[in-house]
Amino acid sequence: MKNTVEVPLAKKQPKELKIHSDVRIDNYYWLNDRENPEVIDYLNSENDYTKQMMSHTEDFQNALFEEMKGRIKEDDSTVPYKLNGYWYITKYEKGKDYPVYIRKKELLTAPEEILFDCNEMAKDFSYFNLGSIAISPDNILACFSTDTVSRRQYTIQIKNLVTGEVYPDKILNTTGSATWANDNKTLFYSMKDEVTLRSHKIFKHKLHSGTKNDELVFHEKDETYNTFVYKSKSRKYIIIGSSSTLTSEYRILNADTPDDAFKIFQKRLRELDYSIAHYKDHFYIIANSDGATNFKLLKVNETQTQKEFWEDVIPHRDHVLIEDIEIFKDYLVVNERENGLNKLRIMSWNGTEDYYLPFNSETYSTYIGNNPDFDSEVLRYGFNSLTSPSAVIDYNFYTKQSEIKKEQEVLGNDFNKNDYESKRIWATARDGVNVPISIVYKKGIQLNGENPLLLYAYGSYGSTTDPSFSTIRLSLLNRGFIYAIAHVRGGEYLGREWYENGKLLSKLNTFYDYIDCSKFLIEQKYTSNKHLYAYGGSAGGLLMGAIINMNPELYNGVLAAVPFVDVVTTMLDDTIPLTTGEYDEWGNPNQLEYYKYMKSYSPYDNVQEKEYPNMLVTTGLYDSQVQYWEPAKWVAKLRDLKKDSNKLLLHVNMDSGHGGASGRFESIKEVALEYAFLLDLEGIHC
Known part of the structure; x- marks a missing residue:
């Protein structure tokens, strides 16, 4: 359809920002005021524009929403766990958005006590x-x-x-x-x-x-x-x-x-950096002391807890990251990561047992679940993969038997786990480092460069995106999309050094890794630049902003959710939530070295007069982590400078913050908009 809709253009009101004898001109600084009616009017105009530009997909969005909602069991409940004499359960009821928290005394057959009905609490x-x-x-x-x-x-x-x-x-x-x-x-x-x-x-x-x-x-x-x-x-x-x-x-x-x-x-x-857990007359400590980059496990008597009294329990290993521990009366469980893969290590306190639970895939995610009972005989853990729905599993320390307490039920008739394939592939970055990519698709695709592919990444704070199952993602996979996760530096997928090499004055590695993974996927004919789509949120939205400034030609479309894109201005404003605590992640731009480096990649500061991909940018008016004005200013500047006729849409949730809409199903409507945007670019409308 022809675009006859009036494009919203934010007025320019230049503000001079000066530090280190360097001057930046911010034409849209005035958007930093949610109390200003003119700002609200502008944001509403962006929403109206997005709605009009996507109006031809409204029926499709509704169909996608119903399809994604239809896979979710509405009358559902969590696996009960016991604590201090009571079983605790969270349940969802058909047609309702919010959970109900209940408990039962001693026996699961006992009458239920309703602790909190969030549907009632949320109604106003x-x-x-x-x-x-x-x-x-x-x-x-x-x-x-x-x-x-x-x-x-x-x-x-x-x-x-x-x-x-x-x-x-x-x-x-x-x-x-x-x-x-x-x-x-x-x-x-x-x-x-x-x-x-x-x-x-x-x-x-x-x-x-x-x-x-x-x-x-x-x-x-x-x-x-x-x-x-x-x-x-x-x-x-x-x-x-x-x-x-x-x-x-x-x-x-x-x-x-x-x-x-x-x-x-x-x-x-x-x-x-250390964390502590108590057992009998000792504390157990995960720490990076004495050069233990990937952390080690130590213990100390509860009466003398200073570092000089710490004793090694599991020494540091160069290729194994200790992420977490769970303590039981007879066993210690250690969550480790080696070569990107989670491992659960079982160790008896009496020293007679030390082994790992077996996992055979390369695209799975496992984690220690909810284990509040110190005296429990079972470890509750979670497992899923790119092709296998989430399962809650109880492993008995004494019988060595595992029991699946619950496997995520996928309703409808459009999912059979045997119809999908997942694997891990490795791209070579420009500095010779191998970067892993987890990938999933429906069986039968041809590697001919014609497949639409959505490449997700985050790459900051040492936060690792493990390959996990999603019922919502099936709406892309079933329509021919490949979904991939680039495990770029800045996360901790390959250990602590993987994180250290993607932060501060090495932050560019995160962006280069993503770009080089994109090129690899194109070279290997998984997709082409006409069908490659980039996706990231928050600090991953910063990644999106950086890669389209560097290599916009690689992507047909970009989803940037609550993106952190005005890095320099935000990091210079210590009144903004989170700023001062971020200095060790991004650097302190009050110091010239960090200022210059940060400015070299800050998406907002590097928007240029050139062609950009199709883009859908989302934010929330009350976001406390990435303030709404960052994506709003970014979109305004892109509109002013970009030299293409591609779509540039901004969707502002006027009622929510960083996590998007509340309620079990409201958030899916936002995903339906994002998916409709991608599928529309591929000419897929059903």
């Missing part, structure tokens, strides 16, 4: 999220948190589970996380800075004391750190953690004596 809000639930040790009280704006500023309240009464006290502007001391009346929680949203204070709340009397027990004054609080699985300790990108520190307190002072476990040392 356009956005709703129940953040967390913490049950008191005597099982009578539940501390719970809610967010009705989508800026991840949670309100904590307390409910009496016996009477049903919700106490009047409301604790505002928290992270949503809280934990009970063992006296059933003392609660520890983390508070956010109202401007930056950095979690910076831990308070102690006494039941029925009023929030004005809450005691500040810890203040994290370093703006590059966040703080949090939790209880050890052994239930003996309340633990306060402080962490930055590179460094961590913990404080411990006996949960039986909540009015005592916290004791520092090991004071922070620059680039000493």
